[in-house]
Amino acid sequence: MVDFSRVQKELQECNRDINVSGISVNPKSDNLTNLIGTIPGPIGTPYEGGTFKIDINLPDGYPFEPPKMKFATKVWHPNISSQSGAICLDILKDQWSPALTLKTALLSIQALLSAPEPDDPQDAVVAQQYLKDYQTFASTARYWTESFAKISSLGVEEKVQKLVEMGFPEGLVRSTLEVVGGDENMALEKLCSA
Amino acid sequence: MAFDIKFCNLKFVSDLGDERKCDHNMTPSIYLNLTKLHYLGSIYPKTDPNGSPLESLDRRKRSLKYHCTPDRKIRPVPSKRNGAAMNRIENDPAGGGCDNAGNDELEEFSDEFKCCVCLDLIYKPVVLACGHISCFWCVFEAMDYWHESHCPVCRHSYNHFPTICWLLHSVLLKLYPKDYQRRERQVSADEKTNGTSSPQFENPTNPTISNDKTTKNVAVGDLLCTVCKQLIYRPVVLNCGHVFCETCIVDSCDGPCRCPMCQSMHPNGFPKVCLVLEGFLEQNVPEEYCVRKTAVNNRKGVTIPGSTQVPEGGQCSSVSIEEYLSNPGRTKVHFGIGCDFCGMYPLVGDRYKCEDCLENVGLDVCENCYKNSSNLSGRFNQQHKPDHKFKIVEPRPIIFLSSEFPEEDHTHVSQEDQTDDDSSHNSHQDLEGGEDIGPTS
Ligand SMILES: [Zn+2]
Ligand SMILES: [Zn+2]
Ligand SMILES: [Zn+2]
Ligand SMILES: [Zn+2]
Ligand SMILES: [Zn+2]
Ligand SMILES: [Zn+2]
Numbered sequence: 001m002v003d004f005s006r007v008q009k010e011l012q013e014c015n016r017d018i019n020v021s022g023i024s025v026n027p028k029s030d031n032l033t034n035l036i037g038t039i040p041g042p043i044g045t046p047y048e049g050g051t052f053k054i055d056i057n058l059p060d061g062y063p064f065e066p067p068k069m070k071f072a073t074k075v076w077h078p079n080i081s082s083q084s085g086a087i088c089l090d091i092l093k094d095q096w097s098p099a100l101t102l103k104t105a106l107l108s109i110q111a112l113l114s115a116p117e118p119d120d121p122q123d124a125v126v127a128q129q130y131l132k133d134y135q136t137f138a139s140t141a142r143y144w145t146e147s148f149a150k151i152s153s154l155g156v157e158e159k160v161q162k163l164v165e166m167g168f169p170e171g172l173v174r175s176t177l178e179v180v181g182g183d184e185n186m187a188l189e190k191l192c193s194a
Numbered sequence: 195m196a197f198d199i200k201f202c203n204l205k206f207v208s209d210l211g212d213e214r215k216c217d218h219n220m221t222p223s224i225y226l227n228l229t230k231l232h233y234l235g236s237i238y239p240k241t242d243p244n245g246s247p248l249e250s251l252d253r254r255k256r257s258l259k260y261h262c263t264p265d266r267k268i269r270p271v272p273s274k275r276n277g278a279a280m281n282r283i284e285n286d287p288a289g290g291g292c293d294n295a296g297n298d299e300l301e302e303f304s305d306e307f308k309c310c311v312c313l314d315l316i317y318k319p320v321v322l323a324c325g326h327i328s329c330f331w332c333v334f335e336a337m338d339y340w341h342e343s344h345c346p347v348c349r350h351s352y353n354h355f356p357t358i359c360w361l362l363h364s365v366l367l368k369l370y371p372k373d374y375q376r377r378e379r380q381v382s383a384d385e386k387t388n389g390t391s392s393p394q395f396e397n398p399t400n401p402t403i404s405n406d407k408t409t410k411n412v413a414v415g416d417l418l419c420t421v422c423k424q425l426i427y428r429p430v431v432l433n434c435g436h437v438f439c440e441t442c443i444v445d446s447c448d449g450p451c452r453c454p455m456c457q458s459m460h461p462n463g464f465p466k467v468c469l470v471l472e473g474f475l476e477q478n479v480p481e482e483y484c485v486r487k488t489a490v491n492n493r494k495g496v497t498i499p500g501s502t503q504v505p506e507g508g509q510c511s512s513v514s515i516e517e518y519l520s521n522p523g524r525t526k527v528h529f530g531i532g533c534d535f536c537g538m539y540p541l542v543g544d545r546y547k548c549e550d551c552l553e554n555v556g557l558d559v560c561e562n563c564y565k566n567s568s569n570l571s572g573r574f575n576q577q578h579k580p581d582h583k584f585k586i587v588e589p590r591p592i593i594f595l596s597s598e599f600p601e602e603d604h605t606h607v608s609q610e611d612q613t614d615d616d617s618s619h620n621s622h623q624d625l626e627g628g629e630d631i632g633p634t635s
Contacts, residue, residue: 009313063311064335098336099310099346 002058007032007102014103023106025056026181033058036072036181037106041149042114046141047075050149053183054109055085056102066096067105072186074148076141078118078127087112088122148185159184163191195532195539195573196547196556303370306470310346311336315370317377318392319362321431324350325466330358330392331381337539340529354461355537355573357435358393361417362471364403368412389554391575414482417475421446421454425479427486429471432460433537440467441490458567459536528558528589534572535563545589550582559584 014025028034037054041047052075057068069092071085079088091100091108121127129137156177162184163173168191176194180186309316311332318330326347328336334355337343342351367374385391403416419426421442428440434453443451444464451460476483525542532539534557546564548557553576563570564584572578 003312006311006313013313097344097346097349098332101313 002033002060002062004032006063007058010101010103014101021103021107023103023110025102025106028179035102037069037102039106039110039113041145042110045114046138047077047113047145047149050145051151052113052149053181053186054106063098063100066092067102068092069105069109074144075113076126076137076144077113078116078121078123078130079112080126081123082126083123086122088120151183156182159187163187195534196530196558303373306473307366307370315373315377316362316366317374317381318358319366320356321359321362321435321465321468321471322350322356323352323433323460323462323465324348325431325468325470326350327359327362327468327470329381339540343539352462353538354433355532355539356431356433357537357573359431359435359437360395361435361437362431363395364416365412365471365474368403369410391553391555393573393575412478414479417479425482425486426475427483427490428467429475430465431468431471432458432465434458434460437468437471439490440464459562461536461538526589528587531558532573533558533560533563534574534576534578535559535567535570537573545587546584547587548576548578548582549585551576551578553577557582558587 011025011027014021014023018024022038022040024038026036026038028036035056035058037056039052039054041050041052050073053072055070055072059065059068070087071080073085074082075085076082080086087109089108089112091097091105116130118127118130126137129140159177159182160170160173163177164170166188168176172191172194173187176187176190177184180190303315307316308314309327309329309332311328316327316329319327320330320333321327322333322345324345324347326345328346332346336346337355342353344351381392403412414425417426418424419437419439419442421438424439426437426439429437430440430443431437432443432451432453434456436453436455438454442454446454447464451464452458453460526544528541528545531541531545533541536559538560541558541560544561544564546559546561548559551557551572553572553574555572555574555576557570557572557576557578559567559570569580570578
């Protein structure tokens, strides 16, 4: 069973200095094993201006086993699968230590956005592009940031209306938006896959 | 101490992150038994067909480490994973966290004394050889079943579960009596639920600290080194939990490091200064600490603290697990079993099991401790008596399964079919690489 009292403490601590770090972690469901982390795209990178959501799943052995993390927001990066969002990062695998936290893991992911390691790729296509044609890589990454990682300026009612117009029932739209924290792209994805 | 590892309790994580439990029928890809270590071809990395046996062994070891995660439930469940914690969450969805409801007067404890694992006040502190501190249960739970363990903070490796540092325990109780007692209630409730037990502070030789409620400071008289009879300077904590000046330990040990108080061995060279404890001493008795610093430095003719060359110290642990894996068949390794006296985990060499201790966790000692120590006691509060009888127990055979074992390869391989050489390299599946290279899109 997951050490929930520790997770509670982590959430409190992380969300206390959210103004400084820009990083937040929130429960997705009430059992605290599924969480959503948010990291701002680092300034000076093709990810700047984007807000990236990370799906967090805590295994039974947490914090003695690493949390499972993958991008819920689509991202173009050599160490992140453009398909599944899987992240290639050592601290999420064998270099995990129980002294690390969800916040420090998210900070490492943010650092990975700033400093890709194309020699140890998760997504070979992206890595090839990064190495051979950096300009195209950067513009693709920027385009993906614009398309998938920008928080919409729409108000809640406008989002609801937009999704209802696409043919989803209003009740379901509202509850789905709530679950994903108001992110219309994620809501759409969820509605489509339901 | 013995913790059950059941063959079919193993589960695996593939690089896509999905978990797979042993279905009892999977072919064992590695078979460890009493004297032989057999690797099947499938676990060899295919990228390394001509690698030296040692090199590929090293890679196989690493694959094992990352892929074979024994189900944690088979271990004693540590303090925090309990019903109490769950209830707390249910009753306090806004996230009060600490169970300080109705008790606003809990002390704010210093961050230095916050356990990096449970993120709460350290309870029953254990100091690792690198000088980092965690709770008894947090250290135990973070230890590795199959390999040497690593400090959660600095990854310094160790093979012995240290004893609780009772001096630090008394200091914490003195500094934060309310919080420390809250932790005590919490942990003992959890231990009750889990049917486990941790050492109790009852030994008359344990350091006590005067219970003067009028002051928060600990008197110098309670912080003396038993070697030099002075205030402890640059404190080091040995595997037995006793605290001394760094210089007193280095000066008194020729070869393997031994505790001047209880005579027990300290494995793997000299421990590092416990900086948190030093910080406490400096703050608690600043003048006296400064006097000690000057005195020690004058004596040694060294002016910059910390620049003194501390010798490595002798090694005393017989065989490390890593060493064993490179020389299979030479020594026995008892996975999941630890020596209750010196804390070696997993236990390497002959295992002496007490036949009269009735606790679930049992009582086991290594050969060295069996032969050299008259006063054996358990790490989990076992009621062991000197007239108890011991017997030698052989290691249990253990089967490891590969997480990426190909379906079509489900042929049973008996231990005679495979030798330890590199005969079947061509069918090797790349375990290591599979993790790093990952799927293409
Ligand atoms: Zn702890
Ligand atoms: Zn350490
Ligand atoms: Zn001394
Ligand atoms: Zn001692
Ligand atoms: Zn021993
Ligand atoms: Zn006994």
